[in-house]
Amino acid sequence: MTDTFDICCTSVINGTKYVFRIPLTRALWDDAKEQWRTEFLDTCRLRCAAQIYRETGVELTEQQTAGIVAVPDGTERSAELVAQLVTVQLHGGPLDGQSVAVDPEDPEPGIGILGPGCAYPGGRSWYEPDTEGRWTWQHDIPWGQM
Structure with a gap:
């Protein structure tokens, strides 16, 4: 058994698989409490x-x-x-022209995005696909209503 191993993070965007590995000592992982392991995996996802x-x-x-x-x-x-995420371009609203990843299998299409220009500090700008599949801005949502 080796002294180190990798935490493997995987995501697929536009058919391309992204794998990010973070090395960790086996002793640290084996001796860690469950809460620490969970927080460490969350940090790996962010990275x-x-x-x-x-x-x-x-x-x-x-x-x-x-x-x-x-x-x-x-x-x-x-x-x-x-x-399996795909990227779409946003139209209208504060994020006009930006590309974001969406899940095409989501039964309730739409995405709330934190970004500059939202009418509500800490809120989200809401985008949905229209009948032609173009992702357009619908409105901004205050943080408390999310």
Whole structure:
């Protein structure tokens, strides 16, 4: 048994699989409490989302980042299927022209995005596909109504 192993974070965007590995000592993982492990995996997801942004220019939402599969290599879940995200361009509103990742299988299409220009500090700008599939701005949502 080796002294280190990788936490493997996986996401798929536009058919391209992104895998981000973070090395960790086995002793640290084995001795850690469950809460620490959970928080560490959340940190790994954030680092993976940041790497995806650097490589693609696509910023994942909090929900999409939370959906990144982050598991120790060699575990049963390390081969788990991940969400197949695609990028779309936003039209209108404060994020006009930006590209974001969306899940085409989501039964309730639409995405709330935190960004500059939202009418409500801390709120989200809401975009949905129209009948032609063009993602257009609908309105801004205050934080308290999310």
